[in-house]
Amino acid sequence: MDATSPWRSFLTAVAAMAGLLGFASGSAALLGFAAGWAVLLGLAWLVARRGLGGLEIQRRLPPSAFEGDLITVDMALENHGGGAASFVLAEDQFGAGLAGRQSVLDPGPLPPLHRRILSYRTFVARQWGLYTVGPLSIGQFDPLGLFFARRRMQELVAFEVYPKASRIEAVALLGGRPTVAARDVTTAAAGQSLLFRGVRDFAAGDDVRRIHWPATARRGSPMVRENERDLQPVFTLFLDLERRGRAGIGRKSTHEYLVRVGASLLWTAHRRGDAFGLVAESDRPIVVPPGQGEGHLVAALHQLVVSKQTGGRPLVEVVERHRDFAPPGAAAVLFLSTTDVDLDALAATIGTLRATAAHPLVVVVDALAFPPVDRPPTPVEEVRERRSALARRLVGLDVPAAILGPDDTPEDVLERPDFLALAPPAEAGA
Amino acid sequence: MRALGSAILYLLALDATACALLAWTDTGPVGLAGWAVALAVALGVGERLGGPFEVIDTKRLDRVAVFLGTLQLSVLVLALVLAAGRPTPGLLGFLAGVLSGYQLLVLALARLTPQPRGVVGQSLALVALAGLRGGPLGAWAASSALALVGLYVGLDHHSRLLASHRLDESPHAARALGLSAVLVLPVALVVGLAVHAAAPEARPDPPPEIVDDGYRPLEETPKRELDARALRSIVVTGLMGAVMIYFVGRWIVRSKRGEKTSLETPEPLRGALERIRPEQRPTRALPEYPGRRGRIVRAYLGLLRGAERSGFPRRPDETPAEFASALAEPHAPLVEATDAFVRARYGPFDLTEGDVKAAERGVAAVLDHLARRPPRRRPDVVRDAESAPPRET
Numbered sequence: 001m002d003a004t005s006p007w008r009s010f011l012t013a014v015a016a017m018a019g020l021l022g023f024a025s026g027s028a029a030l031l032g033f034a035a036g037w038a039v040l041l042g043l044a045w046l047v048a049r050r051g052l053g054g055l056e057i058q059r060r061l062p063p064s065a066f067e068g069d070l071i072t073v074d075m076a077l078e079n080h081g082g083g084a085a086s087f088v089l090a091e092d093q094f095g096a097g098l099a100g101r102q103s104v105l106d107p108g109p110l111p112p113l114h115r116r117i118l119s120y121r122t123f124v125a126r127q128w129g130l131y132t133v134g135p136l137s138i139g140q141f142d143p144l145g146l147f148f149a150r151r152r153m154q155e156l157v158a159f160e161v162y163p164k165a166s167r168i169e170a171v172a173l174l175g176g177r178p179t180v181a182a183r184d185v186t187t188a189a190a191g192q193s194l195l196f197r198g199v200r201d202f203a204a205g206d207d208v209r210r211i212h213w214p215a216t217a218r219r220g221s222p223m224v225r226e227n228e229r230d231l232q233p234v235f236t237l238f239l240d241l242e243r244r245g246r247a248g249i250g251r252k253s254t255h256e257y258l259v260r261v262g263a264s265l266l267w268t269a270h271r272r273g274d275a276f277g278l279v280a281e282s283d284r285p286i287v288v289p290p291g292q293g294e295g296h297l298v299a300a301l302h303q304l305v306v307s308k309q310t311g312g313r314p315l316v317e318v319v320e321r322h323r324d325f326a327p328p329g330a331a332a333v334l335f336l337s338t339t340d341v342d343l344d345a346l347a348a349t350i351g352t353l354r355a356t357a358a359h360p361l362v363v364v365v366d367a368l369a370f371p372p373v374d375r376p377p378t379p380v381e382e383v384r385e386r387r388s389a390l391a392r393r394l395v396g397l398d399v400p401a402a403i404l405g406p407d408d409t410p411e412d413v414l415e416r417p418d419f420l421a422l423a424p425p426a427e428a429g430a
Numbered sequence: 431m432r433a434l435g436s437a438i439l440y441l442l443a444l445d446a447t448a449c450a451l452l453a454w455t456d457t458g459p460v461g462l463a464g465w466a467v468a469l470a471v472a473l474g475v476g477e478r479l480g481g482p483f484e485v486i487d488t489k490r491l492d493r494v495a496v497f498l499g500t501l502q503l504s505v506l507v508l509a510l511v512l513a514a515g516r517p518t519p520g521l522l523g524f525l526a527g528v529l530s531g532y533q534l535l536v537l538a539l540a541r542l543t544p545q546p547r548g549v550v551g552q553s554l555a556l557v558a559l560a561g562l563r564g565g566p567l568g569a570w571a572a573s574s575a576l577a578l579v580g581l582y583v584g585l586d587h588h589s590r591l592l593a594s595h596r597l598d599e600s601p602h603a604a605r606a607l608g609l610s611a612v613l614v615l616p617v618a619l620v621v622g623l624a625v626h627a628a629a630p631e632a633r634p635d636p637p638p639e640i641v642d643d644g645y646r647p648l649e650e651t652p653k654r655e656l657d658a659r660a661l662r663s664i665v666v667t668g669l670m671g672a673v674m675i676y677f678v679g680r681w682i683v684r685s686k687r688g689e690k691t692s693l694e695t696p697e698p699l700r701g702a703l704e705r706i707r708p709e710q711r712p713t714r715a716l717p718e719y720p721g722r723r724g725r726i727v728r729a730y731l732g733l734l735r736g737a738e739r740s741g742f743p744r745r746p747d748e749t750p751a752e753f754a755s756a757l758a759e760p761h762a763p764l765v766e767a768t769d770a771f772v773r774a775r776y777g778p779f780d781l782t783e784g785d786v787k788a789a790e791r792g793v794a795a796v797l798d799h800l801a802r803r804p805p806r807r808r809p810d811v812v813r814d815a816e817s818a819p820p821r822e823t
Binding site (some may be wrong): 117122296 | 441543545547550551558559560561568571572573575576579580583584586587588590591592595605606611612613614617620622624625629694698699701702703704705725786
């Protein structure tokens with residue numbers, strides 16, 4: 001509802017005319033009417049402002065959501081004043097929604113020292129990214145609706161919107177190595193299996209809490225417990241944020257594809273119960289060590305949505321630097337932003353990962369096929385040749401892989417069961 | 431709430447029409463009753479037409495409303511300019527009749543626009559005519575118009591506010607009317623009294639003009655009240671003003687169109703009313719016990735005070751039975767008073783007057799005994815942290 005009364009200007013003009021007429025004709029009634037209206041205006045102005053005294057409001061909402069989620073925002077309206085409050089408006093601005101402002105009315109009466117929870121539901125209508133919620137304000141009209149007083153109660157708070165995640169069937173079908181013991185998928189075991197393996201001599205760097213005191217007493221030197229290696233499935237996403245991979249604009253850009261597909265990969269790992277991590281390098285290293293739980297997923301998605309394609313290091317180097325995050329048995333996804341890669345180096349990295357009993361997967365966004373933004377266009381033949389060469393090499397290495405071009409919509413492609421079954425390129429003239 | 435608003439609108443129109451007609455015409459009670467019926471019929475027609483008007487395109491409706499409003503404003507300004515000059519009662523009576531008739535048309539088109547400004551403006555013009563008469567009628571006209579306009583504006587505001595937030599109006603109509611009345615009625619009352627005090631008498635009619643039939647030269651012939659040239663210039667000025675107002679109004683409406691920001695009034699979800707816990711220190715005041723229970727408890731507290739004065743205070747951790755056992759003497763009245771206190775303080779059953787008498791008797795006996803034979807003094811009494819004096823270090 002508009003804060004400007006449709007009656008105020010009209011009646012003020014009428015009262016002014018009545019006053020002029022009364023002044024011209026000497027009519028006390030008309031002068032009295034004009035004066036009375038002026039007094040009413042003044043009183044209404046005062047009442048609108050005084051009505052907000054003692055009112056407080058606080059907002060509660062989740063700090064993040066996925067695209068298209070329905071969010072419920074709670075606002076606790078409290079009356080610390082001496083009198084009952086009626087017809088109080090709580091106004092909020094949910095930046096990730098379509099509307100500019102959300103307005104909720106509490107018709108009251110809200111007695112003194114009482115609280116009422118007002119809520120509104122809104123869809124996350126904007127794309128992934130960082131948004132603001134607020135400022136939250138309370139407002140009140142005077143009883144005649146002539147004036148509206150508003151008081152801002154809370155400044156802006158950040159709200160993150162993550163890309164809508166799809167469950168990637170192809171990754172789910174790959175499976176992970178099962179754990180030895182039953183476990184709660186939302187509680188990280190911090191890499192410590194429950195299975196006891198034996199004791200060994202204390203070495204520098206060992207945690208003193210792991211000292212096995214009976215063995216220490218028997219041997220006369222410190223001994224520590226040693227547990228079985230944890231076989232919990234680990235899923236590590238190595239994301240290519242190198243500057244060379246920048247291409248395209250808006251929803252048809254390589255960064256958009258990297259974030260959307262990356263979010264779906266992490267979401268799939270989370271749903272499967274894996275310990276998942278994220279490793280990338282833009283202008284700063286991004287390392288989210290493998291872990292579990294929704295909080296961990298939020299941390300990884302946060303890094304994803306704030307990332308920029310400003311890195312200067314190829315992905316194969318990043319993988320080499322952070323290979324510890326892909327322990328034996330882990331699934332390591334190499335998510336490249338361009339087909340313009342050193343194929344030999346890529347093959348060597350895949351070989352290294354396989355040598356440590358990790359399972360490499362490769363997903364590539366064909367940046368050369370996207371409209372270029374900071375380089376001259378690549379000839380179509382060269383684009384095709386690079387893509388074919390990469391596909392041939394990946395098929396030759398027998399690694400689950402996929403290459404996404406601008407014609408592929410991530411939401412559709414990811415749900416295909418054969419997403420990671422890269423077909424060998426057709427030979428020229430075949 | 432809409433029905434209540436329509437009733438107030440009707441009262442405003444009727445009040446203004448009646449005041450103007452009573453001020454400047456010879457309309458009697460029967461005539462006023464006729465006007466009341468006619469206005470009610472016109473308003474009924476206007477309410478019926480509200481539905482068909484809603485299906486008309488808003489843009490076209492706005493244009494028609496601006497046109498009719500301009501026409502009406504022009505007529506009103508013209509009438510008021512005429513009235514503000516040197517009006518004769520005949521002219522003012524004529525204007526009151528014309529504007530009252532026009533009121534019927536305005537009421538029939540009341541729902542053409544979201545806010546029936548036409549009815550309010552027309553009514554206030556009639557009130558202005560009544561106000562020119564002065565006296566009690568003028569005071570009443572000004573006061574009642576202020577009150578009714580204020581009440582209608584308040585109701586209209588709350589109705590729009592609730593509708594825009596998709597809330598049912600009916601549970602809040604009485605409160606909305608009450609809030610508006612609290613603000614408006616005192617001001618209207620003061621205005622009425624002040625106007626009546628300032629101009630208690632109505633403006634007298636001018637003395638009848640004596641027609642002199644004697645010979646006068648042609649150039650000295652008295653002019654009429656309004657000659658044709660003045661009337662023509664007023665009409666032309668009014669029409670030009672109307673055209674100007676029309677275009678200025680359209681320009682204002684169009685210039686405001688792009689300024690609005692999107693406002694969402696989501697489905698209202700209201701939680702239960704909760705009490706905010708008052709931030710006050712926990713009180714150590716004794717609870718209030720009404721009736722017989724209170725008399726017994728107060729009597730027992732008197733026993734404790736008497737024992738404390740005698741040097742035998744109750745320890746904070748002691749139950750009544752433990753205290754009685756520690757004090758020991760006099761055994762029978764002490765047990766009687768303690769039992770009565772326990773039943774009064776913790777028991778579920780109602781107490782009789784006999785219980786109260788027994789307790790008071792027991793307490794009196796104990797106090798009498800303590801006065802005559804003070805007990806041995808208790809050395810160390812551990813008090814609660816709050817009541818203990820600060821320990822010196």
